[in-house]
Amino acid sequence: MQNELKVVSNATCTFCGCVCDDIELTVEGNHITKAKNACVLGKAWFLNHQAGEGPVARIRGKEATVEEAVEEAARILVDAKFPIIYGLSDTTCEAQRVTVAIADWVGASIDTTTSVCHGPSGMAFQGVGEITCSLGEVRNRADLVIFWGSNPAESHPRHWGRYSTMPKGLFVPNGRKDRTVVLVDVRRTKSAPAADIFLQIKPRKDFEVLWMLRALVKGLTINEADLIDTGVTLEQLQNLVDRMKACKFGVLFFGMGLSMTRGKHLNVEAALALARDLNAFTRFYANPMRGHGNVTGADNVVSWQTGYPFGVNLGRGYPRFNPGEFTTTDTLARKEADAAMIIASDPMGNFSQAAREHLASIPFIALDTKETSTTRAAAVAFTTATYGINVPGTVYRMDDVPIPLRPAFESPYPSDEKILRALEKKVLHLLQAKLQASN
Ligand code: SF4
Structure with missing residues (x-):
């Protein structure tokens, strides 16, 4: 398996918003050795790809099973008064869709990296x-x-x-x-x-x-x-x-x-x-001109389900759009959020100091393909597989055209979608238990 050689035609590069879907990948075992048609950035994306290292899940820095980590993550979201969810531009539309559902169940503010670019x-x-x-x-x-x-x-x-x-x-x-x-x-x-x-x-x-x-x-x-x-x-x-x-x-x-x-x-x-x-x-x-590989997908998916592309609050049971009030840098800098979930993004590496300090002071969940300053500070961290390279699904090109992904090889880590689906199930379970206890 390690040295098996295969060619993946019409693979999709998710490094930038062009989402070129004509890449021919030569794959040897778990390494991409050639990425024909890709530009210099796309080549670096494919050829330098390394699966994440370390455990698939950690709770406060300690290795945990996925089940334990999902349970803890669900508890953090359900117990919060003002949970926020952020990131999403480097994952599949399928994962984004489950995330919006979770935001809806827990009454979170959902925001994407669009709020800090377009x-x-x-x-x-x-x-x-x-x-x-x-x-x-x-x-x-x-x-x-x-x-x-x-x-x-x-x-x-x-x-x-x-x-x-x-x-x-x-x-x-x-x-x-x-x-x-x-x-x-x-x-x-x-x-x-x-x-x-x-x-x-x-x-x-x-x-x-x-x-x-x-x-x-x-x-x-x-x-x-x-x-x-x-x-x-x-x-x-x-x-x-x-x-x-x-x-x-x-x-x-x-x-x-x-x-x-x-x-x-x-x-x-x-x-x-x-x-x-x-x-x-x-x-x-x-x-x-959109930057991240699936930031356009994030706008589309959040818009399908809430009517607005980013900076949406679902705390009242219906969507409210107000950039500046519900965007993540603001809810963090004003110290309003009391729990967070960060998906495929590194706010601890690029947000303002006030926002970073508050994020570090509240319990939050992070999903990423690699270790970052955000996953290191997270109460619950999941290592996940890379979309496009390991994970199939759908992304949106910068012109709102959906493009399918053709992955090169499987990852030992689960996809964002798989973790998020398990999390949604657990969130529902805890919410039902809460409801029963209050009756
Ligand atoms: S980095 Fe952008 S332009 Fe280059 S191959 Fe990838 S999607 Fe295409």
Whole structure:
């Protein structure tokens, strides 16, 4: 078994939101030795994969059986007054779905890593709506592609080659030659040389530039004096507007350079409104460049079941959406949460000090494929198998298209879904017992 050689075709890389599903893996025993078609990030994801080490479950640092750990985890959640659940962007939709059910049973706040990346985009979608298309449509139709506050050459290396700028498509038969590529950013990134037009705007001026583009699209008059130190000239903006109105199919991909700079959700609302306005003249879309492999799945699954994508509180028996009130960094920093469950994320490694200090002071459960500062501090920690490499299931590409996973080999550890299903069962059991005791 150890040295068995096999090839897995059309495997799916879950390292970034492109979720490339054309990877050919060569697997020797429990090692992936080749990952054909993967980019440098995808190769590192597959070839450096190592199954977690140590026990499958620990309670306060001591090795435990899965049953004991599930029992303790369920007790922590059921006994809490304000439990919170966080993470979810690096696991399957099947596991996410069970997690929402657990959140519902215990009346938790459920939040995903969206709240610290494209959370403002999620708020803007609720306000303006999403003018969206699939990456397949972009590949076959787009003749104007704009990247705003995003550096795909380094963050999503195959986005250009597979979907957005290089491939030959049905209505763009000459591929790159049939497309105009525009990059808007505050600095000249590695993506800039590959663009036809690079607009370097001043930091924190995204909203102003987008609003002026909207005005020009609507035919309003703008003077150079109105540009208020945005770093671009009126001629550059008018040129871009002319191209946007004249294209047959335009798309604006925006990254965290737009959603996490000054203006946040207002910036994204401006980008979405610009795409909406342009549909009076042509077909135009605006899509976020999502980072984690299944962060889009997390948004979708939480939205299916609660109506909102992240920062949702189920404590009153119905969903309430309020980023800032129910998002995890905030409930922790304000010391409101009294128990937590963290799935496939490492908040102890990247949250604010106030949030980390409070998390460390309350009982919490952690599920991860490897040991992290979060699993080390957890009251109950589970080591789980890696989605996509060991675990089958479904993930969502950044354009909301669901993609199946084709795992390479089995892990000695259980999947997140398996642990969460056992946990849901135990939570229900304890809740029923509690109910009976109170009657
Ligand atoms: S672009 Fe992203 S999903 Fe595709 S192979 Fe590279 S890291 Fe993996």
